[in-house]
Amino acid sequence: MDVATWSSYLASALRLAAPLLLAGLGVLFMSRSGILNIGMEGMMLIGALAGVVGASYSGNAWGGLATACLAGACLGALFGFLVITTGADQVIIGTAVNLLGLGLTTVFGRSLLGMGTETVKVDSFPIIRIPLLADIPLIGPALFEQNALTYMALLLVPAAGMLLYKANWGLAVRAVGENPLATDTLGVKVHRVRYACCLLGGVLAGAAGSALSLGILNQFTENMVAGRGFIALSAVIFGRWTPSGTMFASLLFGGAEAMQLRFHWVHVPYQFMLMLPYVLTMAALAWFSGRTKQPAATGIPYKSAANRNG
Amino acid sequence: MTHTKIREDTTSANAPILETRNLVKRFGSFMANDHLNLTIRTGEIHAILGENGAGKSTLMNMLAGLLEPDEGEISYRGKPVRFRSPRHAMEAGIGMVHQHFMLIPALTVAENVMIGLKNGRGPWFRHAKACADIRRLSESFGLDVDPSAKVGELSVGQQQRVEIVKTLYRGADFIILDEPTAVLTPPETEELFRVLRALREQGKTIVFISHKLNEVESLCDRVSVLRSGKLVASAPMKSTDAAELARLMVGRDIVPPAPRPVPAKSEPVLEVRELSLRRNNAALLQRVCLAVGEGEIVGIAGVDGNGQRELCEAIMGLSADSAMEGEIRIRGSVVPRPKPKTMTELGVGYIPEDRQQDGLVLPMSIGENLILKQFRSKRFNRLFTLKRSRIREAAEAAVREFKIKTPTADHPAGKLSGGNQQKVILARELMQRPKVLIAMQPTRGMDVGAAEYVHRRLLEERERGCGILLVSTELEEVFALSDRIAVIYKGRIAETVDRAEANVDTIGLRMAGL
Numbered sequence: 001m002d003v004a005t006w007s008s009y010l011a012s013a014l015r016l017a018a019p020l021l022l023a024g025l026g027v028l029f030m031s032r033s034g035i036l037n038i039g040m041e042g043m044m045l046i047g048a049l050a051g052v053v054g055a056s057y058s059g060n061a062w063g064g065l066a067t068a069c070l071a072g073a074c075l076g077a078l079f080g081f082l083v084i085t086t087g088a089d090q091v092i093i094g095t096a097v098n099l100l101g102l103g104l105t106t107v108f109g110r111s112l113l114g115m116g117t118e119t120v121k122v123d124s125f126p127i128i129r130i131p132l133l134a135d136i137p138l139i140g141p142a143l144f145e146q147n148a149l150t151y152m153a154l155l156l157v158p159a160a161g162m163l164l165y166k167a168n169w170g171l172a173v174r175a176v177g178e179n180p181l182a183t184d185t186l187g188v189k190v191h192r193v194r195y196a197c198c199l200l201g202g203v204l205a206g207a208a209g210s211a212l213s214l215g216i217l218n219q220f221t222e223n224m225v226a227g228r229g230f231i232a233l234s235a236v237i238f239g240r241w242t243p244s245g246t247m248f249a250s251l252l253f254g255g256a257e258a259m260q261l262r263f264h265w266v267h268v269p270y271q272f273m274l275m276l277p278y279v280l281t282m283a284a285l286a287w288f289s290g291r292t293k294q295p296a297a298t299g300i301p302y303k304s305a306a307n308r309n310g
Numbered sequence: 311m312t313h314t315k316i317r318e319d320t321t322s323a324n325a326p327i328l329e330t331r332n333l334v335k336r337f338g339s340f341m342a343n344d345h346l347n348l349t350i351r352t353g354e355i356h357a358i359l360g361e362n363g364a365g366k367s368t369l370m371n372m373l374a375g376l377l378e379p380d381e382g383e384i385s386y387r388g389k390p391v392r393f394r395s396p397r398h399a400m401e402a403g404i405g406m407v408h409q410h411f412m413l414i415p416a417l418t419v420a421e422n423v424m425i426g427l428k429n430g431r432g433p434w435f436r437h438a439k440a441c442a443d444i445r446r447l448s449e450s451f452g453l454d455v456d457p458s459a460k461v462g463e464l465s466v467g468q469q470q471r472v473e474i475v476k477t478l479y480r481g482a483d484f485i486i487l488d489e490p491t492a493v494l495t496p497p498e499t500e501e502l503f504r505v506l507r508a509l510r511e512q513g514k515t516i517v518f519i520s521h522k523l524n525e526v527e528s529l530c531d532r533v534s535v536l537r538s539g540k541l542v543a544s545a546p547m548k549s550t551d552a553a554e555l556a557r558l559m560v561g562r563d564i565v566p567p568a569p570r571p572v573p574a575k576s577e578p579v580l581e582v583r584e585l586s587l588r589r590n591n592a593a594l595l596q597r598v599c600l601a602v603g604e605g606e607i608v609g610i611a612g613v614d615g616n617g618q619r620e621l622c623e624a625i626m627g628l629s630a631d632s633a634m635e636g637e638i639r640i641r642g643s644v645v646p647r648p649k650p651k652t653m654t655e656l657g658v659g660y661i662p663e664d665r666q667q668d669g670l671v672l673p674m675s676i677g678e679n680l681i682l683k684q685f686r687s688k689r690f691n692r693l694f695t696l697k698r699s700r701i702r703e704a705a706e707a708a709v710r711e712f713k714i715k716t717p718t719a720d721h722p723a724g725k726l727s728g729g730n731q732q733k734v735i736l737a738r739e740l741m742q743r744p745k746v747l748i749a750m751q752p753t754r755g756m757d758v759g760a761a762e763y764v765h766r767r768l769l770e771e772r773e774r775g776c777g778i779l780l781v782s783t784e785l786e787e788v789f790a791l792s793d794r795i796a797v798i799y800k801g802r803i804a805e806t807v808d809r810a811e812a813n814v815d816t817i818g819l820r821m822a823g824l
Contacts, residue, residue: 166434166435167433167434167435168424168427168428168429168433168434168435169433170435171417171421171424171425171435172425172426174414174416174417174421175414175417175421175422175425175426178414178415178416178417179412179413179414181412182412182413182414182425183414183425183426184395184396185374185376185396185397185400185406185412186396186397186400186412186425186426186427186476186480187395187396187397187400187401187426187427188425188426293416295416296414296416
């Protein structure tokens with residue numbers, strides 16, 4: 001295989017990694033505050049549809065992104081209300097959000113975008129070519145000729161790292177995810193921190209959805225997320241609950257997906273290639289989930305200290 | 311920084327800093343604090359003594375803002391206060407070091423101290439600056455703490471110092487310590503006392519919750535005794551003594567266990583031969599040999615972490631390690647592959663070290679915990695269903711017999727106080743009428759009255775013919791109960807001596823490896 005093939009493989013790997021990375025960062029913030037977001041899949045799906053609807057009404061992809069982020073924030077707030085304020089089981093609520101996402105996007109997708117065979121094509125994120133750097137052989141086009149959202153996703157990784165590890169707020173997030181009671185006794189408003197993480201997670205879920213519908217496919221199709229929400233979840237585990245780890249895991253999973261699109265070996269049935277990202281996810285989880293420790297308070301609702309009895 | 315801020319000191323050395331008036335806290339119909347009138351004076355170390363369930367922790371949780379009083383008033387520095395959260399208490403200057411530490415093992419010392427605070431301007435957390443501040447503060451109080459260390463990698467004694475630094479950093483000058491010595495070794499306790507005295511020198515007020523009378527006697531200036539939610543006495547330490555305090559706490563005289571005849575030599579009911587255990591290339595147990603006869607108590611003394619836990623878990627078949635060598639015999643016959651179920655069926659009872667982690671299922675009721683080892687028996691089981699009324703009867707009987715303090719027999723075990731949780735475990739294990747009983751730290755964290763009760767029950771079991779392996783870090787306890795004594799040090803047991811021949815000093819030296 002020649003350099004051009006490899007170059008285009010790398011480019012598409014990165015492009016396919018972007019939605020995983022955005023969603024992964026969303027899951028990451030929620031996880032670090034002790035909230036397990038099984039519902040990422042549904043949130044992304046709603047974000048994907050909102051992105052297309054927003055883009056078709058506003059006429060440009062940025063309007064779509066804003067709509068998707070807003071829809072994601074609303075879902076994040078709803079999720080937060082259910083699991084933080086009412087203390088509902090996070091796995092059940094997450095599953096419900098997935099079902100809600102699938103149902104809502106099917107109904108509204110058909111009513112807003114039509115049921116015909118002709119799908120609504122919308123404005124997509126512009127490809128930004130960075131001069132000179134994009135001329136580097138092999139990696140140039142892959143790294144420096146991408147759509148705007150992919151750059152954004154990559155830039156969010158150091159930003160998330162700064163926020164989590166260098167800011168006071170990040171310390172509060174990590175503390176809440178490990179031991180909310182101890183954090184509460186130190187004067188941190190546990191629920192407020194968790195709500196903020198849910199909102200942030202929702203916004204990133206929306207962006208991830210629109211990265212899929214406006215950055216890769218330029219259209220909305222039913223159930224188009226196809227498990228990527230769960231893959232993002234495992235990217236966080238695989239990445240040991242760190243932003244950079246999540247990025248590398250996303251790139252790995254994105255690479256597997258691109259392989260399935262780009263390479264067709266005659267003697268390997270294509271169904272096996274389709275399975276690749278999912279098999280890789282399972283293998284990564286089986287190998288890694290026992291070795292890393294998730295935030296200790298994951299999945300446990302917190303009742304404030306003063307309201308508990310004894 | 312808050313800790314350098316000098317408060318206006320209008321109070322003279324012995325003026326009250328905190329007073330409670332008719333303070334009441336109820337949990338359901340249970341009166342945890344019954345019209346308490348307590349006065350704490352500025353700059354003193356004030357001990358709060360009381361048995362388990364006497365209401366010490368409830369009272370302290372109200373002072374620290376974790377619970378709100380139902381009735382009555384707390385006044386602090388002359389003004390009535392009402393703390394709706396620990397933050398409000400902290401802002402007023404009241405800090406608490408909880409019995410179960412409020413630390414986050416995954417974070418560094420500096421991060422733990424700084425949670426919820428700002429250091430410097432802007433949103434950024436400056437780790438290096440925080441470390442420097444904390445080092446300066448801890449040195450000024452003689453506290454040895456490495457701010458950049460991860461809390462999970464520190465010893466229990468060091469973690470406790472982090473908790474103290476946390477309250478000091480937030481400007482606390484009224485510090486509550488809830489049973490601080492329960493988890494410490496004797497040298498760590500000495501170190502803690504040194505720190506507490508240094509804090510008193512600098513004008514801090516300290517409330518020290520304990521039920522170890524000798525500690526209270528050597529450390530505290532004043533002492534208040536709680537019993538069944540009521541304040542029964544409050545006096546300067548000088549005007550009272552340990553015997554009187556014990557009587558006040560329990561409400562009657564404590565009778566030391568009577569001398570008892572040496573058991574006749576009999577076939578050992580439990581025998582351990584050449585037991586070795588390795589984990590990650592570390593030898594946790596090295597060729598341990600032990601024998602416990604019928605009606606005999608063998609005490610194992612030793613500083614925590616010298617292989618006691620591993621020994622007991624290996625005997626019970628809880629040790630998952632395949633790297634185990636040696637032989638375990640129950641009543642003369644070898645147990646080829648010890649498993650908890652096999653050991654239970656062979657009549658081995660087990661009181662684990664960590665009662666909340668290994669001893670009980672906290673959300674389950676007293677009755678459910680009680681039948682955990684017998685729920686398959688006909689007594690509690692019909693085909694596939696549990697006999698609820700039988701279970702309740704058993705629970706009620708246990709509550710009566712073991713004097714478990716609980717609102718109802720259906721109460722979840724997790725809501726009982728530590729000592730009462732231990733009684734549930736004791737009730738469960740003794741219900742089986744064991745031939746062998748392995749008791750690890752059976753009275754850890756318990757007050758005099760409850761510990762005495764546990765001791766009496768263990769001696770009764772011995773009378774009945776049960777062989778007991780008693781593991782304790784409290785030398786006094788080992789001497790009070792054992793017929794023979796062994797010392798475990800770095801996974802080795804040198805020899806077992808009769809109590810009559812044992813000498814506290816030589817045993818103490820062996821515990822230190824000399």
